[in-house]
Amino acid sequence: MGVYGVIGFPVSQSMSPIMHNQEFQALQMDAYYTAFAVHPSQLEQAIEGIRALHIKGINVTIPHKVAVIDYLDEIDEEARLIGAVNTIKNENGRLIGSNTDGEGYLRSLLFLSKAPLATKKVLVVGAGGAARAIVIAIARHGVQKIDIANRTISKAEQLVKHANQFVAGSAISIHDAEEHLSEYDIVINTTSVGMSPHVTDSPLQVHNLKRGTIVSDLIYNPLTTLFLKQAKERGALIDNGVGMFVHQGALAFEKWTGISPNLERMTKTVLNELGG
Incomplete structure (x- = not known):
């Protein structure tokens, strides 16, 4: 099974798990996405944990988007210009940061x-x-x-x-x-x-x-x-803000899996979760 997730503090309010997991299920992919509450003092250990546990992809949210850069092997041009990372791809233990926001x-x-x-x-x-x-x-x-x-x-x-x-x-x-x-x-x-x-x-x-x-x-x-x-x-x-949230999530999904998710389905999932 491919494991994915989001790190932040706090992170319990994140809608990313339900959005990604419903998409994994719809596409019949053997994958699971979860939320990891990571205190800022434990960020370095958490990033090493991604390598050790072979977690394939991670989203990064507040307050880690800037600090996480120090613990990655590489960041792309967009992330460098923005000065923040919101997506990490694990390529055989090499952690590559990008920013899909x-x-x-x-x-x-x-x-x-x-x-x-x-x-x-x-x-x-x-x-x-x-x-x-x-x-x-x-x-x-x-x-x-x-x-x-x-x-x-x-x-x-x-x-x-x-x-x-x-x-x-x-x-x-x-x-x-x-x-x-x-x-x-x-x-x-x-x-x-x-x-x-x-x-x-x-x-x-x-x-x-x-x-x-x-x-x-x-x-x-x-x-x-x-x-x-x-x-x-x-x-x-x-x-x-739903459009940006869905599109940034879809871009992360593509980076991790090489598969383009269904934007309409992802949007519906988020709106249902929001009660809209």
């Missing part, structure tokens, strides 16, 4: 957009780890511009420097983002503002949003945040 989001966005992104102007709200993965992936793919709005401008400026290797863009305040919102074709919230139980909060006021803008929120609890509800009322095409 950004590419997973990009695939979800391309599925939603139905049009090339080359002429699009993008606003990303937030400058944390999720923002970095998304900004690097979109910038490498190619858009006209990516601006980053964050309450702490210095953090946005740091991320803009990395993005500017590939695309033009600026660090702006939340206020300026709200004032110039009509300039953007795609708006992405990468912060936790609006996540349950704080469902009356919103990361951005949308009064200047233009009709037809793609508005994306990485949150999926609730499935439709106040931010997305208000954007939809102004004629936006909205998207929650």
Whole structure:
């Protein structure tokens, strides 16, 4: 049997086990995926355990995505640029790290957009780890511009420097983002503002949003945040975090097994688990 899993702390809330196990079952694969709670002080031992137990593949979640790099044999270019790993493949004891978060989001966005992104102007709200993965992936793919709005401008400026290797863009305040919102074709919230139980909060006021803008929120609890509800009322095409979660998981599945899973089935599994 092939053993796979996710390491994090805490990790009991992860939906990855049910998503992957249902897919293994549907594809009649002799494999099992489980969650491993790994305290930060035990990370190195846990990574050695992957080798010792011949675990074939691991997802990495908070708080280990950056620290885990020190214990791997190799990381790919995307993970190097992002500075974080969310997927490990065990190739005969050699542990190779990658990051499917950004590419997973990009695939979800391309599925939603139905049009090339080359002429699009993008606003990303937030400058944390999720923002970095998304900004690097979109910038490498190619858009006209990516601006980053964050309450702490210095953090946005740091991320803009990395993005500017590939695309033009600026660090702006939340206020300026709200004032110039009509300039953007795609708006992405990468912060936790609006996540349950704080469902009356919103990361951005949308009064200047233009009709037809793609508005994306990485949150999926609730499935439709106040931010997305208000954007939809102004004629936006909205998207929650389920698409990114499923696509990043599917990419990891492909890296581990060489098999492309069924995205529609994986999405249904996650939505059923969320009660949506």
